[in-house]
Amino acid sequence: MKLIKIIPILAIMLSVFVIGCNEDDENNPNNQGNNPTISATIPESNEVNIARNNAVTVTFDVEMDPATINSSTFIVTQGTTEVDGNLEYSEMEATFTPTMAFNALTAYTATITTDAKSLEGNNLEENYSWTFTTGGTNANIENVDLGASGNYVILSKTAINNTGTSALTGDLGLSPAATSYITGLSLTDYTGYATSAQVTGEIYAADMADPTPSNLTTAVENMITAYNDAAGRSAIDFLELGTGNIGGKTLTSGIYKWTNTVTIPTDVTLSGSSTDVWIFQIAEDLTMSAATNIILTGGASAKNIYWVVAGQATLGTTSHFEGIILSMTGITLQTGASMNGRALAQTAVNLDGNAVTQPAQ
Structure with missing residues (x-):
């Protein structure tokens, strides 16, 4: 008796299931899942x-x-x-x-x-x-004000070390470190400054006669202010470009930002007019390989190019660099490297038979 009652119930359930399947088949002919989202x-x-x-x-x-x-x-x-x-x-x-x-x-x-x-x-x-x-600057980038630090081709807080024979065009400044932390340039002392056969310009250190110490204090403060300004620009045009490898690229004016090290293993070109500005914000090191070049085209000017480096900036042997390096750490030019720009470091600048020339204004 119970079996007879159960069979009709099963039949009804099976009928409902089949009807439901038929309805699904009509809505989804492939009967293979839902629409993607x-x-x-x-x-x-x-x-x-x-x-x-x-x-x-x-x-x-x-x-x-x-x-x-x-x-x-x-x-x-x-x-x-x-x-x-x-x-x-x-x-x-x-x-x-x-x-x-x-x-x-x-x-x-x-x-x-x-x-x-x-x-x-x-x-x-x-x-x-x-x-x-998008964000960015639409190429209307305000230049970085170097203040008094822009009076120097090399400015450092802790040391300027030279090996070999260099050719440095522009003034050198060191503060708060003393003259003894300028090595390898065979200085000739004068009142308030020194000279060197390797320097077309004058050399200043914090222990020289007034007004040199106060002038250098201002220059170093301005260098730090310029670094903070350039590093803090937030209208980013290009983020993590090349994941840090910019070799072989042609870079137009803009603000570039990386949260890691930037390498230049092959030549890189900066293309723009004489008024265009480039700001490169680098959270770690900047490393340029030996015999590579930064090439400027279209009238681009080294005085408007800012490499803002939180770590160490290293220019490889016989490489050629363009622009102003604002480094929170040190700057090292390896043997025979040349630079059209300024090396402004919050620690030391190390040279090895280099040609460094301040950019034309």
């Missing part, structure tokens, strides 16, 4: 102050068919103009990298279309769009 984007929707070299990344909630992630389904536009770029897809994440840097202070829209499909063949249910706005 977007779980995250970089930049986020309405985010501002995005670096101009920032990639645009979208993360899906399922694996997608790579063939459907292309320039027709992942589109970045500025107004009605489509932005050229390269696309990569891996592990549910698609990344668009612009061929040219985004414009500064500009709104962009990224869109994923419904032609993007999951591996199961399910389309994105509707177009997904979001907008972000």
